Amino acid sequence: MIRVFSIIVLFLGCVWTSKAQSILINGRIKDSMSGEPVENAQIIIPATGEGTVSGEDGFFSLSVSHEFPVELSVIHIAYDKEVLTVQNKKSTGIILYLNPKTTYLDEVTVMGSFENEKPYRTETISAKTITKTSISDIGMLLRREPNVSGVKKGAAGVDPVVRGFKYAQLNVQLDGGIKIEGGCPNRMDPVLAHVDINDVKNISVYKGPFALKYGPNLGGVINVSTYTPRFYDAFENHIEVFAGGQTNHTGFKNSFGVNGGNDVVAYYVKGNYKQYGDYKAGNGEVISSSLEQYNVGGKLAVKPAKGHTVTVGFDRSWGRNVDFPSLPMDERKDDTHIYNISYFGTDFSRIVNYIRFKAYNTHVEHEMDNKNRPFSDTVVAVSQIAANNTGGKFGINLNLWKGRLEAGVDYEQINKDGNRYKYLILQPNLPQVTEGLWNNAVIRNLGVYAEWQRSFTSLDLIAAFRYDYNTANSDTLFRRKMNGQVVYENTNTSSTFNNISFSVGLTWHINESNSLLFSLGRGVRSPDMTERYIILLPVSYDPYDYLGNPQLKPEVNYEADFGYRFMQKTAGALHVSVFYSIVENYILGELVPPSQVPPQTRGVLGVKKFINIDRARLMGFEFSYTTPQKYQWFARLNAAYTYGINPKAVQYIRENGEVVGEQIITNDPLNEIPPFETNISLGYGFFHKKLIPELDIRMVAAQNKVSVANYEQTTPGFVTLGFVLTWQQSDMFTLYAGITNLTNAAYYEHLNRRVIGSKSPLYEPGRMFYVNLRFYL
Template sequence: MKKKIYLFISCFLLLVAGIRAQHLSDTIVLEGVEITDTLIKRIPFVSSQVSKELMQSVQTRDVGDYLRSIPNVAGIRKGGGAIDPVVRGFKFSQLNVVMDGGMKIENGCPNRMDPVSAHVEVEELSQINVVKGPFLLNYGPALGGVINLQTEDPHPYAKFEIHGNAMFGYETNWDGAKEYFSLYGGNSKVYFRASGGYRKYGNYSSGKADGETTTYNTSFTKYNYGVKAGWTINAKQSILAAYSESHGRDVLFPALTMDEKSDDTRMMSLDYSAKNITEVIKTLDVKVYRTNVNHLMDNSKRETWQAKQMVADVDAINTGGKAILGMKVKNHNLSAGLDFENIYKDGVRTMTMLMMGTTSTKRFNLWNKALIQNAGLFAGYNAAYGKYTVEAAVRLDLNKADSEDTLILIKNGIEYFNNPASQFINFSGNMGLTREITEKLSVSLAVARGTRSPNMLERYIKLLSVGYDSYDYLGNPQLKPETNNEVDLTLKYSDEKLGSMYVNGFYSYVKDYISAIMLPSSVIMPATIGAPGVKQFVNVDNATFTGFELGYTSPQAYKLGVNVIAAITYGRIPEVTKYIITAGQVTGDIIIKNDALPEIPPFETTLSVNYRFLHGKLVPKFSYRLVAAQNHVSEAFYEPETPGFSILNFSVAYKMNKNIDINAGVNNIFDVSYYEHLNRKIIGSTEKLYEPGRVFFVNLNLSI
């Protein structure tokens, strides 16, 4: 392993030494990340933009898988796909993941088999924008970051045109095939885009360890289709209507107690845009949307099905809208808007036990007509003052929640679950300043406060294994919002001859951090087969996140391209209770000081080297990823350490002509047996779910 590392470091140094002076493009490309020059220089926080071209250049099975290639973005793997993004250690509702600049999807699955990123396919996207920290407030409350998944929009043409795209992909190991088609066109008044895709993957095998591989039940079938239609009312106004569906069938999750039998998601939205309305009001954007998820999961593909059957059926509906005005007064850019979101969730789990020749069936509410409403007002400002750029935003949210839950859980005067209604007013705000020290170097300091109210799961879930461990979790209707107070310091350097780089350090102090504690079995018993006990979501006083990331990219004009990224986050909780478990029994508890937060990814770095042959038509690329061991693990949560690993990938992109391009390669060339720290454990064992071993892939893109 060390030899490999030395070899690549040597190559890296030789390649850097060989770089010749050329003009710097106004775009910097990091590994899988594109950051524009303007963003680099002016924005006081870290914002990563990923273009469609970059997404097409690597092999991904879902959006979450792709997001893991962005610095300080990790993912939680529970099966073959639907990887749940984690940004700087923040996850789930700590991240605001939206589609098309504001459309939200409430995941149907309490186990998060279907995070928002699982409801859209990579091929549908035109851009991904990841903002780390609570800095982008016009998409809704943001605590740890915002991920905006922008799908391809149709656009008008001077005269009628029609175009088409087709993509075919295949990868070995899990016999994965995917197809995607799109048809788009229109004229200056009416334009459209229709698309659809299908992907079917089998079970994948891990890399070899001692000559042996392990095959996991990770197969899945997914398909999606949709249509967008636009109408240019006049030169200043337009309307865009969109409808799409995504479906999953028999999506297996070996790290969860159940598999996804079916997932049917419908998304519809209507956008109105106006520009240059007055001298001051430059833009008006209005969006309304509705997303509807029906999620059915069971354990019918597990051995336990014969004696104990679990079926969960959940409906989740998110309806909302937003309006935002963009204004400009001299060199002052202002924005102001409001948004609203109504989340409805209802679901039951049916358990059937077959024992002693008899059958017992019971229905449990997972959610009982639960409702969360959030209304927000927000405003933003930015302006340049000579070498300084100021950026600021504020947001005020009114958050209300209620449920028709009838569960009352009170013992010894302690209300564990009672009175489901709650209401909060949350304030978020941020301010940042960028100083251009020289033409090539800038420094930014940004402070932010982001508050988010507890989500559906944290408030109302009833007894399902939804955490990283195998415990059943119980919601807590009386949870308070959690608030992230964050400081970011960013240094950016851009030079025509040397390339561009940035270094960012951040510190987050999360007040009323939402964690979970074990509940006594005398209060409540688990309802999920295999769950050793019950945990309930609670606010703990605080938790802190510290970390840094850096990125370097060589000038794009060079034939030789080099990219380096590195990132680490360190999460800590000052005081937490550890329950002593002896022979399966809780026999006591102790207080742990300065414990690690669970599910924080370790340090990792990636070096990518490519060379542009034939004027960029043929581009081979090597990518070497080195991940350190994660030894800073939560003692209170009995979190195991994870060994480090390194993998090497190779790909080659060939643009045959304007109609055909091919991308092929091999991931995990040395068939390394490894798992990410955030990968969940296989149900019924202490073994983690390993990542796929060596995979050969080829993608063919056709366009007319």
């Protein structure tokens, strides 16, 4: 017995000695200029070869069996190598700053080094998050973020909704200033539909009317950053290949890119192709959702002198035969041209931090028809629209008044023209009828902005101001019947607005871990093309033809945001935010008597004209938590909710397909507001996080707070499960394999439109298996 006891004691002693000799060192790797975490930095002990890699938040954890002091080498392709000596076993919580290689400094990195952390809610989606999903539409990807949803009408082109703000209430752009005007009146091709998801480096969502240097901002900014050329110390050339395939909505998305250069010239060229078929919902219903989209694009960057970069870029994309079962038409073709040139310069003086300039032109040719609709056997309609957006931006960042001031000017001009061609199948002798959708409409916006930041002992202050001079005009708005009779005519099409926006925000750093955030802002945006100039088309969620109103007033959003942020390496990161918004001159539709303007679309109840109501209110919150990076396992949780109110809504009473009266509904919920939602991600990193299984749980509540005035329908809640396995064999090869809608649930989002000609909802796909492969050589 004593012998057995002695063996056990000896064994436990050996185990304890082994454990005692193995010490855990952890810390965080950061960018010395921007303070941002550095991912994929290699932390190596040269003496033993032991090592690890920093995670998304820059955290690393390394088990050390070597005697102290220990020398660590930190290596990253975009940074200078650093060597750190750990003197004793108690050296935990290390923070190491890496200096970016001068040849790698791009515009975003340098700009970030002159900015404080935002005092308002922002969401960021990285390229890694994009690559590991089966999603091929940017708008659909955004629906995973707290208080970000999207209006879905078909196989692509999900239109983002942020805190209840949508369409032109959001400022959606590319690379900090490139704007795109879609062609379709029903927004089957919003801005994000013209960008391939494989070209996206990251997406930033700035919530609220606070980020004013991006342009007119009522409810938020969505900035999509695409890949840029990378400079190298000596000439290098790299190839990137991506291939993804899936079942259900069967199809694939592929891309091939080449990038390289030296310390003077850098280039980036990439092509993408994707094709999908119809999909089955969880209940077995087949949803028309086929599409074909492809593009080619590239950028060339030149450094004529140290600290100065000139970049030219282009993107040419094609969309073919994209199904939209919730709209009267499908997209037959969509051709997009994007051209831009930019300059970014530093090293001017002690006062001037940087100067930047950008100019662009985007052109969209959009064609759609109703040839796949049941009623096309009597009337065939083909719409063709040309939309052009030209603009530019100049900004300078200065060290002034013990802080940093960025001031600049931007300009945008939108030109839009389009017609619908109709002819009767059963009466071929009648001439083809041409109906104007837009009639040479033009909107111009000239803006001047300034944003000042200053840091005090425990406070960060940011204040912004913006002035916009907005003008618009169009040729006469008119519509004729097929027999030539004039239905509508409006010659009063010009308008001019002087808009003033401003915001102020404070971040109070209570201590190293806790911060309070407060922002207050006034954002103004002028009416868009549809609200001003659309001519009798059913462009909204309800069954009415809509008329543009050239004399609409700009919407004005007064918003207050309050937040709390907690960050600690041993406890994780927590962020809570609440907001309250009052929108004056909120734009809605008002019924026009049929004696004045009769409807022109089959099946609608009448005609609505866009008008301003006094005000609407929106309020809500976001909550998010992420576990610390020091653990092999991880968990992420977010929850969000928005509620909107129209204090005095008008309900048009319907009987037998006609409007027979009206009544006032007080405090009516705003329509198309998503319900409460929670997302949970759980995972574990094996083999130094080279193999990561991850489970995603999405729980969406029923939406019962719907607009009574607009006959909005309630939607049931649902729960979906997803699973993805990531295997990063090396920096050169990564595999992602996953399952979406694991339980094959039959569900649909509240913002999904109904299938045209029926009361059936547009269901989401049922269970789907997918595999993505990424090679980088």
